[in-house]
Amino acid sequence: MIRPLALGAVIGLAVSGAMATYFYLQSNGLNEAELETARTLSLATLRAVPADPSNMVADNPAAIALGEALFNEVGLSANGAVSCATCHVESRQFQDDLALSKGIGTTSRRAMPLRGVGHALWLFWDGRKDSLWAQALGPLESAVEHGFTRSEVAGYIAAHYREPYENLFGPLPAQNTNPASPLGTAAQQAAWAALSAEQQDQINRIFANTGKAIAAFERTLLPLENRFDRYVSALLAGQAPTGEAALTQLEIDGFKIFAGKGACVNCHNGPRLTDEFFHNTGVASPQNPVVDFGRLEALAQVEADEFNCLGPYSDAAPAQCGTLRFMSRGEHLFERAFKSPSLRGVADRPPYMHAGQLATLPLVIEHYNRAMPSISGHTELEPLGLTTEEKAALLAFLKVL
Amino acid sequence: MKKIFAILGILVLAAAAFVAFKMFQPIPDDLDLATTRATDNGHFMVTVSPENAAYQRNTLHTWIVEITTPDGAPIEGGEILIDGGMPQHGHGLPTNPLMTETLGEGRYKIEGVRFNMRGWWELKLAIVAGEISDNITFNLVMK
Numbered sequence: 001m002i003r004p005l006a007l008g009a010v011i012g013l014a015v016s017g018a019m020a021t022y023f024y025l026q027s028n029g030l031n032e033a034e035l036e037t038a039r040t041l042s043l044a045t046l047r048a049v050p051a052d053p054s055n056m057v058a059d060n061p062a063a064i065a066l067g068e069a070l071f072n073e074v075g076l077s078a079n080g081a082v083s084c085a086t087c088h089v090e091s092r093q094f095q096d097d098l099a100l101s102k103g104i105g106t107t108s109r110r111a112m113p114l115r116g117v118g119h120a121l122w123l124f125w126d127g128r129k130d131s132l133w134a135q136a137l138g139p140l141e142s143a144v145e146h147g148f149t150r151s152e153v154a155g156y157i158a159a160h161y162r163e164p165y166e167n168l169f170g171p172l173p174a175q176n177t178n179p180a181s182p183l184g185t186a187a188q189q190a191a192w193a194a195l196s197a198e199q200q201d202q203i204n205r206i207f208a209n210t211g212k213a214i215a216a217f218e219r220t221l222l223p224l225e226n227r228f229d230r231y232v233s234a235l236l237a238g239q240a241p242t243g244e245a246a247l248t249q250l251e252i253d254g255f256k257i258f259a260g261k262g263a264c265v266n267c268h269n270g271p272r273l274t275d276e277f278f279h280n281t282g283v284a285s286p287q288n289p290v291v292d293f294g295r296l297e298a299l300a301q302v303e304a305d306e307f308n309c310l311g312p313y314s315d316a317a318p319a320q321c322g323t324l325r326f327m328s329r330g331e332h333l334f335e336r337a338f339k340s341p342s343l344r345g346v347a348d349r350p351p352y353m354h355a356g357q358l359a360t361l362p363l364v365i366e367h368y369n370r371a372m373p374s375i376s377g378h379t380e381l382e383p384l385g386l387t388t389e390e391k392a393a394l395l396a397f398l399k400v401l
Numbered sequence: 402m403k404k405i406f407a408i409l410g411i412l413v414l415a416a417a418a419f420v421a422f423k424m425f426q427p428i429p430d431d432l433d434l435a436t437t438r439a440t441d442n443g444h445f446m447v448t449v450s451p452e453n454a455a456y457q458r459n460t461l462h463t464w465i466v467e468i469t470t471p472d473g474a475p476i477e478g479g480e481i482l483i484d485g486g487m488p489q490h491g492h493g494l495p496t497n498p499l500m501t502e503t504l505g506e507g508r509y510k511i512e513g514v515r516f517n518m519r520g521w522w523e524l525k526l527a528i529v530a531g532e533i534s535d536n537i538t539f540n541l542v543m544k
Contacts, residue, residue, distance in 0.1 A: 326513025
């Protein structure tokens with residue numbers, strides 16, 4: 001009586017085991033859950049760039065053309081030598097390969113690559129801007145980047161881009177081009193304070209529209225297909241990934257670490273490989289005693305920004321500003337929290353982290369593996385206990401992205 | 402013959418266990434995914450439903466909360482505070498959802514919910530109606 005039962009159990013197990021193994025091999029080494037995760041990370045699931053109701057020219061072809069010209073315009077800088085493209089170099093994934101970017105001076109953070117940026121919910125490493133157009137205004141007035149002022153931007157637009165500007169936004173008022181800005185040097189701030197409210201508003205409007213045109217161009221910069229996308233596309237089409245779509249076993253093993261033991265996929269998820277949110281991972285300050293509290297300090301900045309979605313220069317109705325209206329203010333979460341960057345093309349653009357603190361990918365993997373405590377605030381990381389083989393596989397996978 | 406069967410059985414068991422281990426995500430099997438539940442102290446029956454059931458990861462979405470007494474009488478004039486997060490990751494919601502509208506007949510609108518990761522999320526509601534307050538935690542799985 002017992003023996004047939006045992007035999008039946010063995011045969012049953014053998015059949016189920018064989019079926020599972022068959023499926024496992026069929027999907028080229030990925031089980032069902034891993035294949036589903038892979039699908040969610042592939043470019044095939046990337047939706048169209050979401051509408052930006054705060055920017056009425058976000059998808060206007062004339063604005064895109066104007067924005068491209070302005071993106072490359074060195075005239076919008078104090079020394080006539082700095083443009084957006086200085087730090088966002090097209091041939092280098094729209095970044096500059098530097099730990100700290102160099103404009104007029106040296107910035108305190110790393111330039112982010114731009115492909116896919118139209119999908120970002122928050123801009124800058126700390127999310128102190130809630131739209132791409134508001135972000136574009138920041139570097140123009142930063143003393144260490146373009147070193148310009150909003151009044152000079154308005155003047156330059158009137159002098160050099162009057163026709164395309166007026167075609168999009170209507171007649172330009174006469175401009176006073178003395179350097180004036182509420183954010184500039186003492187002299188620039190004094191010049192700003194001396195302007196009438198109407199003059200300030202006119203300048204702000206031209207300044208905001210400049211950002212809106214640049215944003216329209218940046219929205220057209222889309223992520224490029226990588227080897228992982230081709231691999232997943234082949235699997236989803238029921239084909240064996242071959243040639244350019246094939247991954248090595250080491251790379252496939254690395255994906256499994258990425259999606260499993262390494263927990264990378266928690267924050268680097270979706271087709272952009274980012275959750276568009278902020279996390280403290282215990283990354284050290286670039287050099288002591290530099291203190292950078294990240295997202296914590298940005299909460300008040302984005303709320304107070306006159307160029308945010310709810311501000312007078314936004315084209316959105318308040319109900320369309322959900323990202324800002326429902327912004328999380330959990331201060332305890334955000335001390336030294338920085339945005340999860342997209343990992344597309346990551347192996348080709350060291351150094352890593354918000355100030356380029358880690359020079360190589362092996363250092364990055366070791367950072368996550370060890371999970372050191374944060375200098376202040378609390379790291380979200382737990383030690384991973386990866387073996388050398390697992391680290392090598394993860395590294396191989398990151399190079400596929 | 403017996404030995405061969407035994408060895409074969411153990412091997413197959415090991416293979417099946419390995420595949421099963423790899424196949425299942427660590428979301429608990431017995432997670433209560435009911436969207437209509439009694440609050441912790443039994444004061445209210447609460448139903449939550451997304452305004453658009455096809456909400457996607459990292460998009461803001463709206464939820465409708467329906468609150469009744471245990472007997473099914475709608476609770477009017479209630480207030481809802483929202484919290485939540487991922488118990489397996491130890492973090493909260495990436496947004497600050499708010500009750501933005503009272504829809505009548507015990508129904509309330511919650512705006513600003515966003516899930517930035519796949520997996521098991523908790524949506525915790527603190528409900529205050531007159532003198533009575535009670536809490537309820539719903540489980541959701543973001544695919």
